[in-house]
Amino acid sequence: MLSAFDTIRTDPLAFLEWSWRKYGDVVQFPIPKPPTFLVTHPDGVRRVLQANHRGYGKATVQYSRLALVTGEGLLAADTEAWRRQRKLVQPAFHPRSVRSVVDHTGVAVERMLARWDDLGDGAVVDVDDEMMRTALEIVGASLFGADLRGESEVLVAATQQGLHEVVARARNPLAPPTWVPTPGNLRLNRAVARLDKAVAEILAARRAQPTPAEPVDMLDWLLAVSDLGESELRDQIVTFIVAGHETVASALTWAWYLLGKDASAADRLAAEAEARCSDQRPGFDDLPHLPWAHAVFDEALRLYPPGWLITRKSLVADEILGHRLPAGSLVIISPYLVHRHDQGDPSIEDFDPGRFLAGIPSPQTGVYIPFGAGPRLCIGREMARAEGALLLSMASRRWRLASTDPAPARPQPLVMLKPKGGLRMRLRRRT
Ligand code: HEM
Secondary structure (H helix, E strand, O other): OHHHHHHHHHOHHHHHHHHHHHHOOEEEEOOOOOOEEEEOOHHHHHHHHHHOHHHEEOOOHHHHHHHHHHOOOOOOOOHHHHHHHHHHHHHHHOHHHHHHHHHHHHHHHHHHHHHHHHHOOOOEEEHHHHHHHHHHHHHHHHHHOHHHHHHHHHHHHHHHHHHHHHHHHHOOOOOOOOOOOOHHHHHHHHHHHHHHHHHHHHHHHHHOOOOOOOOOOHHHHHHHOOOOOHHHHHHHHHHHHHHHHHHHHHHHHHHHHHHHOOHHHHHHHHHHHHHHOOOOOOOHHHHHHOHHHHHHHHHHHHHOOOOOOEEEEEOOOEEEOOEEEOOOOEEEEOHHHHOOOOOOOOOOOOOOHHHHOOOOOOHHHOOOOOOOOHHHOOOOHHHHHHHHHHHHHHHHHHEEEEEOOOOOOOEEEOOOEEEOOOOEEEEEEOO
8 A cells, every 4th residue: 555655656647557557447546535536538538528528627636736836827727717717818829829929939949059059069958958948938938028038037937946846745745734834835935926026027017118009929918808807917927837838848858759769750850841941930831831840749749748637626426438426526637648548559659740640639539638628628739839840840950869868768747747857868960
């Protein structure tokens, strides 16, 4: 019992995978409160996230921990509060915003490539660090525009610190409430206070400027929504930073890892990018012409979905594939496992971007859910896919990233799924 408890704590993903493989598509854990189920069959996933979504809410331990940092932003908000917010926030994800994210991506990737040029051929980089840094720049610029780069760095650093403490809490089932002045709680509270201050300063700076005739960045869109109160605005901003950078960075890190093991997929990516955008920086209109880059990103998301855990609480009793779930049950869905539900496909564990060249399966099928499914589908999905495909294309034209370690990377389930111990790769200039 002790060793099962230790595995849950030290490697929850390995524990979930073991449970699924041993006990099947719907597993009830021997935990009385709350009754806890792992659902891995796509039909069950569809039931919870889509067909009967009104029967499930987000008042789970996972989201309440996240809410310590994000507050009741769109990601953690539940039922009615969420419905109202989603309607209000949706305009910030207008196709024009995707266009502007693409522009910011181009600028940030050029900065990353200049850094790699300085490091030179043969240098070893920590890929996860590089992807995090670039994704942060993109989310900062997309939210706040270039003029607030300095302030956004403070905000982002405080967000990171807060998340770090949230992960530490998740590893300690006996973590005392946040008002108890333990060192961890003090750090968490300090990070949240810094976040609050940074957001207040950013909002004050923006409000001191004349309102543009047309929203320029996502902050303009959010400010245009007069129904969002001050603390709701703060929560959305922090939510976008949390949800919008480490997810993309982690997917990109895994994409480089997979490309490092598959030279022909990497060469095809470079050739596609070269053919479409040889000398100029690619933009929004180039995206439909980069199908392989999208397929590589989508396939990395299949094998290593950054959001490896989705949880729900059942609001009423339900039945999933013959199993009765009482009201108040905790439902655990792991996209990492769902994507390995083979449905008779022997190549399910292989890296094969070709499987997505004709497009990705609709989230409604329940088989491919890196962005979730149903009404709570990720609001940033198109932004993330554009950002991922563009970064991979631009970087692959000039560089190949070679593994420095022949051993397979082991996924480590933190807030996002990351390679355990980071990912170091060697930069090889393409000639
Ligand atoms: C590869 C990148 C990304 C991945 C893998 C990802 C994954 C996810 C997943 C799995 C969910 C659903 C969670 C659930 O149902 O409980 C979600 C929701 C969400 N994501 Fe993303 N995401 C990504 C990028 C982004 C970006 C770029 C943004 C914003 C700038 C964003 C903002 C959100 C928000 C606000 C929600 C909550 C939506 C709602 O409940 O209405 N995400 N994301």
